[in-house]
Structures are given as C-alpha cells and as structure tokens.
Amino acid sequence: MTVTITAFERSPDGGKGLARDTRVRWALEETGQPYAVRLVSFAAMKAPAHLALHPFGQIPTYEEGDLALFETGAIVFHLAERHAGLLPDDPDARARAIAWMFAAVNTVEPPILDLVTVRIVEGDKPWAAERMPLVVERIHGRLRQLADRLGDAEWLDGAFSAGDLMMVSVLLRTRPSGILDQHPSLAAYVARGEARPAYRRAFADQLAVNTRPAD
Amino acid sequence: MTVTITAFERSPDGGKGLARDTRVRWALEETGQPYAVRLVSFAAMKAPAHLALHPFGQIPTYEEGDLALFETGAIVFHLAERHAGLLPDDPDARARAIAWMFAAVNTVEPPILDLVTVRIVEGDKPWAAERMPLVVERIHGRLRQLADRLGDAEWLDGAFSAGDLMMVSVLLRTRPSGILDQHPSLAAYVARGEARPAYRRAFADQLAVNTRPAD
Incomplete structure (x- = not known):
C-alpha cells in the first residue's frame, strides 16, 4: 500500500531539516518503507481538503490506504509499531x-x-x-x-x-x-x-x- | 503487581483537578486498575530519588514492578495498551x-x-x-x-x-x-x-x- 506524506512546498527553514516532515521521513527510512510526498503551499494547508486530513492545518500528514493520520509523534509511533527498527521488543x-x-x-x-x-x-x-x-x-x-x-x-x-x-x-x-x-x-x-x-x-x-x- | 503513582503533596490548583496526576488517575479508573499514590513535595520533586524516576522533576510517575515510567501521555498509553476501555480494537x-x-x-x-x-x-x-x-x-x-x-x-x-x-x-x-x-x-x-x-x-x-x- 503506497504511503503518502505531506510536506511544505517551501519550508520556512529553507532546508535545514527542522520542518516536521523530516521526522516522518527519518522514521520511514529507519523502517525501510518507500513513500511518496505531496507538497502543500501555506494557502493549501488552510483549505478544506487539507483540514480534512489535519484539523490544525499543519504538515505532515500520513495516508496509507484508508488510514489518514496527523501528528508527527503519532505517525512515527504508527511506523514504529508496525515495522522493526524503532521500538525494542522487551x-x-x-x-x-x-x-x-x-x-x-x-x-x-x-x-x-x-x-x-x-x-x-x-x-x-x-x-x-x-x-x-x-x-x-x-x-x-x-x-x-x-x-x-x-x-x-x-x-x-x-x-x-x-x-x-x-x-x-x-x-x-x-x-x-x-x-x-x-x-x-x-x-x-x-x-x-x-x-x-x-x-x-x-x-x-x-x-x-x-x-x-x-x- | 501494585501500581504506584506520584502526585503533588499540595497541588498548585488547590484541587481543581488540573494537575497531571488526575489524567493518570482517570485512566486507571477507566481501566479498573487499583493503585497507590505517593505524595511528593516541591522540594522532593527536585531531589535525586525523584529525578531517578522523572528526569524533569515533575509528577506524575508510574511504578509497576520493575517498570518506572514518566510522562502522562506515555503512562495513559501504557494503561490503554494493556487494559480494555481506552483504545479501539480496529x-x-x-x-x-x-x-x-x-x-x-x-x-x-x-x-x-x-x-x-x-x-x-x-x-x-x-x-x-x-x-x-x-x-x-x-x-x-x-x-x-x-x-x-x-x-x-x-x-x-x-x-x-x-x-x-x-x-x-x-x-x-x-x-x-x-x-x-x-x-x-x-x-x-x-x-x-x-x-x-x-x-x-x-x-x-x-x-x-x-x-x-x-x-
């Protein structure tokens, strides 16, 4: 199932990696999951289509089949729970x-x-x-x-x-x-x-x- | 296994329920788990014994056998994951x-x-x-x-x-x-x-x- 995340069309940090999509990209890389990225502008982040995915109008979001998630911590946890590499077994x-x-x-x-x-x-x-x-x-x-x-x-x-x-x-x-x-x-x-x-x-x-x- | 949480000896809110131990108490009650409470003073919260449980010197903490946890969200999640009542099955x-x-x-x-x-x-x-x-x-x-x-x-x-x-x-x-x-x-x-x-x-x-x- 294809995973699609959202990220800033242009991050306010100019590419320092401080935008929260970097955290989700990192978790996807640690767990070896391929993913697609949909870039969103600041205007699009506040529009109904994006607010349906993220009630607070932010990035990143995470879509995988019927599942749509927001909140970086929750997305990273979702990946950590389903794939090896980010949480210990004990x-x-x-x-x-x-x-x-x-x-x-x-x-x-x-x-x-x-x-x-x-x-x-x-x-x-x-x-x-x-x-x-x-x-x-x-x-x-x-x-x-x-x-x-x-x-x-x-x-x-x-x-x-x-x-x-x-x-x-x-x-x-x-x-x-x-x-x-x-x-x-x-x-x-x-x-x-x-x-x-x-x-x-x-x-x-x-x-x-x-x-x-x-x- | 006895669960022990920590709470303020005297909450700054005087009992309005805004201190974070209330969130953990609530999760314990929703999941039907008995628990003990150890009250800590503001001075004790910053002392080594408490800092060993909570690196940021706050309440609540959670102890259950060999497991010691801090962070309210993590404690509530731990309870939700192990007992019915706080997370859907789907x-x-x-x-x-x-x-x-x-x-x-x-x-x-x-x-x-x-x-x-x-x-x-x-x-x-x-x-x-x-x-x-x-x-x-x-x-x-x-x-x-x-x-x-x-x-x-x-x-x-x-x-x-x-x-x-x-x-x-x-x-x-x-x-x-x-x-x-x-x-x-x-x-x-x-x-x-x-x-x-x-x-x-x-x-x-x-x-x-x-x-x-x-x-």
Whole structure:
C-alpha cells in the first residue's frame, strides 16, 4: 500500500531539516518503507481538503490506504509499531521508549518553540528583546535536565529508538541559536542521530525539495 | 503487581483537578486498575530519588514492578495498551485515537500553558498585561480548529478513547479563565468527559488529597 506524506512546498527553514516532515521521513527510512510526498503551499494547508486530513492545518500528514493520520509523534509511533527498527521488543523497554517520544514533544519542545514566538510571532513587540533571555534560560534548564539523564550514554535508553528519533529532531531546533552547542553531550547525541544513514537520506530528500529552482 | 503513582503533596490548583496526576488517575479508573499514590513535595520533586524516576522533576510517575515510567501521555498509553476501555480494537481507529493523544499534548496544550507563563512565570514583567490578549487569541485559534473538527460528535473519533481523556484534560485548563465557555461545543464535550464515573472517582480522589487538613 503506497504511503503518502505531506510536506511544505517551501519550508520556512529553507532546508535545514527542522520542518516536521523530516521526522516522518527519518522514521520511514529507519523502517525501510518507500513513500511518496505531496507538497502543500501555506494557502493549501488552510483549505478544506487539507483540514480534512489535519484539523490544525499543519504538515505532515500520513495516508496509507484508508488510514489518514496527523501528528508527527503519532505517525512515527504508527511506523514504529508496525515495522522493526524503532521500538525494542522487551515490553518495559518499549514503554520507556514511548515515554521519551512523549517527553520530546510535550516537555522538551514547548520551551524551544517559544523561541519562534519571541523571535518571529512577537518579534515586533517592544518586549521581544527583554523577554528573549528568559526564554533562552528556560530552554537551558530543560537541556541541563536532559543532559543529566543522558549522562555518557549513547542513546536515552539502551538502543536507538523512536524516542531518540523524536528527541534528536526536537534538539536540532536549538542549534541555529547556538544553544545546543552549550550542552556538549547533547550536541554529540544529536550528531550521532544525524550520522545515521536513515537520517542522512531523510535530510537529503527534504533538502532537495527546499532547494529546487522556483517554477 | 501494585501500581504506584506520584502526585503533588499540595497541588498548585488547590484541587481543581488540573494537575497531571488526575489524567493518570482517570485512566486507571477507566481501566479498573487499583493503585497507590505517593505524595511528593516541591522540594522532593527536585531531589535525586525523584529525578531517578522523572528526569524533569515533575509528577506524575508510574511504578509497576520493575517498570518506572514518566510522562502522562506515555503512562495513559501504557494503561490503554494493556487494559480494555481506552483504545479501539480496529487498528486504524486505534492509530487515530493515538493521534489525538499526541495532538492534545503537542498541539493543543502548549498555547494553553502559555497562560501560566504570562500570568505567573512572567506575571511581574512590564509586558504581562499587553501580552495576555495575544496568548488568549492563540488559544482561541486552536480551540476553533478543534471545535470545527469535533462538530456535533460526542467524542473526537467514534467511541470515547484515551485521545478524548487527554484532550478533555487539556481543555479543562482553559475553564478558569473563561476561555472554554466561549466554545460551547467544547464546553459540552468537556462536560461529557467529567460526567464519566471514572473521571468523577479520579477527581474526588485528587480533591481529597488537596483539601485534607494540613499536618
């Protein structure tokens, strides 16, 4: 059954791989699943046809036969559950890997996304400059806790899992600001993720979309 | 095997049921699982013994034999996967219910939690009053999208699921501010969740903890 995902026609990051389709591409590559990509413009994302797939008008979506899914975490989990390579067999280890998936999007990513709020959404507000260091310090707080837990381990809990895939993807968002490099063990953890052949294929594929000549 | 969860010794909400242990209590009640509660103080949450269970120093945690879990979504999913009552049997419907779990914590809750930032964390900042309407409008935007998808259905996708449990719990956070009541279909959806006997038991149990006399 053909899998089709959606991605930005042009990602706001210009191809840095920070758009969420990269996470789904990565999971598809780790599990060896072929897929097609349908590119959507910002206008099309808010139109009824796309809202039927994604109630919040975002990318990525996932279509496979009669199944339509939204939410990156849910799509990655769906792939991890049906194909080998992203979740351990041991039931307890599997539950812990899922905990890291939720931790990535629910606990680590929200303070990081506040960077977008302070820089872009509220970038023209008089408080933006003064608010920035508060936002940055909250991110550092979370990353310190994460680094404490990671210690000198290679991955968060034993072998590489969907939890690492999600956490590395979330942490990548802190690199352009220089925040990630202030946490060397996390920077090395992210680099291990990026070095995986599946990530490299996913990254190259999203880059090709975002650097192709305009029509 | 005895299940033990952690909860605030005293919840900052004084027993409104907004602390995340209520979500786990609710899932335990829906699936008919007995459990014990260990109360932790704010100081204890940041101490090594608790950080070993929860790397970000929060509640709830979940212990069951050798398994220790953190992240509310992961704990609710663990219960939903092992016991009947929170996930449909049909594989596609199950994947969609999981998508709503992720949507609750990853897409709907972050703008809602910004209310805590603007009111409390940054409540003493000169921009707090001017920033508030921006934060509130972002929440309304998300709730409008959610209401559009819910339509006049009882639950988000067929029968009540762990996705509804998580979404109702997230939406409850918008009630004290009056935001929820501006979306009548969502207010009715939340009321349906609260009317479930399992929710009522979970709510009563957390209320008893938070209204007991001080030592």
